[in-house]
Ligand SMILES: [Fe+2]
């Protein structure tokens with residue numbers, strides 16, 4: 367089921383995007399839950415209490431990135447600097463979105479879809495590379 371904007375009322379991640387590190391996968395699920403909470407809090411195309419919800423979402427992304435980077439540093443992941451740069455870009459995009467929503471006075475489905483796209487970007491563009499590294503090193507099971 368989708369809203370009028372074509373954004374599903376509930377979003378999910380495919381199993382093929384499970385990274386294999388419990389902390390990382392739990393972080394993705396925590397962010398996803400908050401995104402779905404935002405979609406569930408939609409009233410007439412606007413997220414009720416959007417500032418607190420989006421601020422919470424931003425903080426969940428931030429905490430997730432800190433945890434990922436700590437884990438990557440612990441195992442000597444060579445891709446860490448570019449991964450960190452990607453994380454910084456995501457946080458900047460989300461901070462800009464939050465500011466834009468504050469200015470216009472609401473967050474709509476397209477704004478939540480943008481947050482979901484940023485979660486996908488973290489997983490698909492950089493985390494899956496770390497998954498491959500973990501598998502090559504025998505740190506996680508394929
Ligand atoms: Fe991630």
Ligand SMILES: [Fe+2]
Pocket residue numbers: 431434449453488489492493
């Ligand atoms: Fe990441």
